[in-house]
Amino acid sequence: MANVCDICAKGETSGFNVSHSHLKTKRTWKPNIQRVKAMVKGEVKKVNVCTRCLRSGKVQRAI
Numbered sequence: 935m936a937n938v939c940d941i942c943a944k945g946e947t948s949g950f951n952v953s954h955s956h957l958k959t960k961r962t963w964k965p966n967i968q969r970v971k972a973m974v975k976g977e978v979k980k981v982n983v984c985t986r987c988l989r990s991g992k993v994q995r996a997i
Contacts, residue, residue, distance in 0.1 A: 937964050939984040941992050971996040 938945040944965045950958040966985045970993070971978055978996040987993050 936982055937967055938982065939965060939967060939987060940981045941983055941987040944984050944986070 946965070947963045949961060949963070951961045952958055967982050968985060968988065969980055970983055970988065972981050972983065973994045973996050974981065981993070983993050988995075
């Protein structure tokens with residue numbers, strides 16, 4: 935599954951784990967992407983949506 939939201943384009947970000955001794959190792963943060971049925975331009979489609987968009991009501995879920 936793609937790690938990008940179809941609504942807000944939120945995707946994977948990268949950064950560092952920083953230890954107590956300040957050693958840095960690369961790591962990634964992935965958004966919580968859900969595959970849901972939603973109304974898109976009047977028809978039902980399956981879209982990848984982050985939970986922030988689902989919770990805020992940016993997506994109208996189809997039944």
